[in-house]
Amino acid sequence: MEKSQRIITGHDLKAMGYPPAKWYRKALEHINDNILTEEEMKNYLEQYKLPEQKFLFDHPVSYSLNISADNELEEDNVKKVKETMDQVMRTPTVIGGAIMPDACPAGPIGTIPVGGVVATKNAIHPGMHSADIxxxxxxxxxxxxxxxxxxxxxxxxxxxxxxxxxxxxxxxxxxxxxxxxxxxxxxxxxxxxxxxxxxxxxxxxxxxxxxxxxxxxxxxxxxxxxxxxRGPGARLYAKGMTTAERFRKLLSPQTLKQNAWIPYNSEEGSxxxxxxxxxxxxxxxxxxxxxxxxxxxxxxxxxxxYWNEHNFVFKNGDTFYHAKGATPLDKSFMPDITxxxxxxxxxxxxxxxxxxxxxxxxxxxxxxxxxxxxxxxxxxxxxxxxxxxxxxxxxxxxxxxxxxxxxxxxxxxxxxxxxxxxxxxxxxxxxxxxxxxxxxxxxxxxxxxxxxxxxxxxxxxx
CATH class of the missing domain: 3.90.1860.10 (tRNA-splicing ligase RtcB)
Incomplete structure (x- = not known):
């Protein structure tokens, strides 16, 4: 196939089924500088192809409930924590989780509770570390x-x-x-x-x-x-949630907005x-x-x-541990531990x-x-x-x-x-x-x- 002299634009990429994204500029430069054929262009763009849509799990992924109740007030709190965590654990990226003894709800049902830990595969969920990064x-x-x-x-x-x-x-x-x-x-x-x-x-x-x-x-x-x-973290959180919402609409519209994620293997994720x-x-x-x-x-x-964070995202290989109010014990989570x-x-x-x-x-x-x-x-x-x-x-x-x-x-x-x-x-x-x-x-x-x-x-x- 002969190489085309026509300039490829973002409109062409969009027409091919690729939603607007950060990689457009780099891809267009590569395609036009190298005057790729249609077949070469398709092969090159394969790396930017979005995975198939993901749907909520029918049932929550199992998680550890490290909390018990001795009175009516505590029982009500545990019930509410479990209700919200059950919804969080249906998110399609989730592979594990845990609840700590200091857990309490932190928003509408389906929001990770304070005292919650959620492990996900190749995904960062800004809503799970919240604004106080x-x-x-x-x-x-x-x-x-x-x-x-x-x-x-x-x-x-x-x-x-x-x-x-x-x-x-x-x-x-x-x-x-x-x-x-x-x-x-x-x-x-x-x-x-x-x-x-x-x-x-x-x-x-x-x-x-x-x-x-x-x-x-x-x-x-x-x-x-x-x-x-403080302010820098709050601004990063807001931008992260906006980016995650864009991915949510493309990858998993069923997922609750507060549980939207940024794929780690995307440019935005990195x-x-x-x-x-x-x-x-x-x-x-x-x-x-x-x-x-x-x-x-x-x-x-x-x-x-010495110091430690207790509201952050910790990485181990392709697993991301979102701790919404949980203290890291594992030394691998803190490379600068003293x-x-x-x-x-x-x-x-x-x-x-x-x-x-x-x-x-x-x-x-x-x-x-x-x-x-x-x-x-x-x-x-x-x-x-x-x-x-x-x-x-x-x-x-x-x-x-x-x-x-x-x-x-x-x-x-x-x-x-x-x-x-x-x-x-x-x-x-x-x-x-x-x-x-x-x-x-x-x-x-x-x-x-x-x-x-x-x-x-x-x-x-x-």
Whole structure:
């Protein structure tokens, strides 16, 4: 067959049944530069052919339920967790899963619950790591020093609430990280880079915290931070969901939107995986900046430091483990591991320092915290009749608890969470990690109810 001189365009590729995609530009350059024949062009384009549509499984893929219930409230929570996980496990990419003792629903039925782990084949599901990509915890051991000194320095150093640091108080984004943002298809835009600068050294709101306590074994004072990737991660998640939705319409329209996926062996899949690693690096730096600033203020060298994420996607060959609030035990999930893992429970309970083996039922994961048996709203309803000050006094006695906004958030007080003893007992029952040490609480800092006196609320009250 003679080679055609006609310029092949995207319209031609679309007419041949190939939906518009990132690879169009590269393919068109190759086809036209080499003046491929029709047969050569068909053979070349075979690599971009989409697989056949996939349909929901008739029944959920089996998964491990590492949670039990001792009362009516817990039974209701487990029932709801199982209902939503059963739908998640019908997604056609899924090959395994697990539920942790701190599990609770996190959206409409079919949304991966908090405390859920879902393993998929060659597929990354942005909805299964959610907007708070790489939510994680870091511990620094400061040795022998009064906890209050660390607490005061930390309060001066950290930043909670919406937005980033104002100009003049921002930290430098390292050149290599800046270059990584600029060269990734999902991260290169000016807004993402600007927010990556502004949000360094910030912790956000919700259940994120800065915790100070002392090792039960050594008595050393330790500081632990808990937060994720802030604005940069949220923007990556939004772009990932848009890309996954495009693939969902082509590959599996039956699949729930929140469970849409990006095929890893696509160009978009490769770019998204690399973007996740950049965001992981940014988040780790975000923790480190706060810890280093405190270290400088108190004039103490770091005795030890380690960290782990508990809201991320972990890769092993062509299997992707989506942990929506689950602590990785398996060392293969963390190439830069420097110590054991951390499981915070609530502000009045110790932070657990753990290690443990990978088993058939835990898939290499442990709980990430205490979890909730009820929503924040329901918890507040249960305490109606008591003032925030009364509740705070009852639940934080002998602790140095501070809210960055100076407004108490009762939905983050200990009673908002499952009893820590329940989670610890079930960790033992289901072999979900061994406790090596505990960080006994001195105090913690959280954002607090920063919306209470937000400008729009003040205007509304006026």
């Amino acid at each position: 790489c939510c994680s915890v870091m511990l620094t051991d400061f040795g022998a020093i009064e906890p209050k000194k660390v607490m005061d320095a930390a309060h001066e150093s950290t930043h909670f609430g919406p937005g980033g640091r104002p100009r003049g108080q921002q930290f430098q984004l390292p050149d290599d990280l800046l270059e990584a943002f600029k060269t990734n298809e999902f991260l290169w835009d000016d807004k993402s880079i600007s927010i990556a600068r502004e949000h360094l050294g910030t912790q956000g709101d919700g259940n994120h915290f800065l915790f100070v306590g002392q090792s039960a074994k050594t008595g050393n004072t330790m500081m632990i931070t808990h937060h994720g990737s 770019d998204y995986w690399e973007a996740l690693q950049v965001i992981r690096k940014w988040t780790k730096l975000n923790h480190k900046i706060i810890h280093e600033t405190v270290s400088e203020k108190i004039g103490k060298k770091v005795q030890d430091r 110590g054991p893992r951390l499981i915070p429970l609530n502000m009045a309970e110790p932070v657990l320092i753990v290690e443990g083996p990978t088993t058939e039922n835990n898939l290499g994961f442990a709980p990430h915290g205490a979890g909730r048996n009820m929503s924040r709203t329901q918890h507040k309803r249960n305490l109606e009749g008591l003032s925030a000050e009364e509740i705070f006094k009852n639940e934080t006695q002998d602790l140095d608890i501070r809210f960055y906004s100076n407004e108490i958030d009762i939905s983050e007080l200990p009673s908002a969470y499952k009893p820590a003893s329940v989670v610890r007992n079930q960790m033992t029952d289901f072999n979900l990690g061994n406790v090596l040490d505990e960080v006994i609480p001195y105090g913690s800092i959280m954002a607090g109810d920063w919306q209470k006196n937000a400008p729009w609320r003040k205007r509304k009250r006026r």
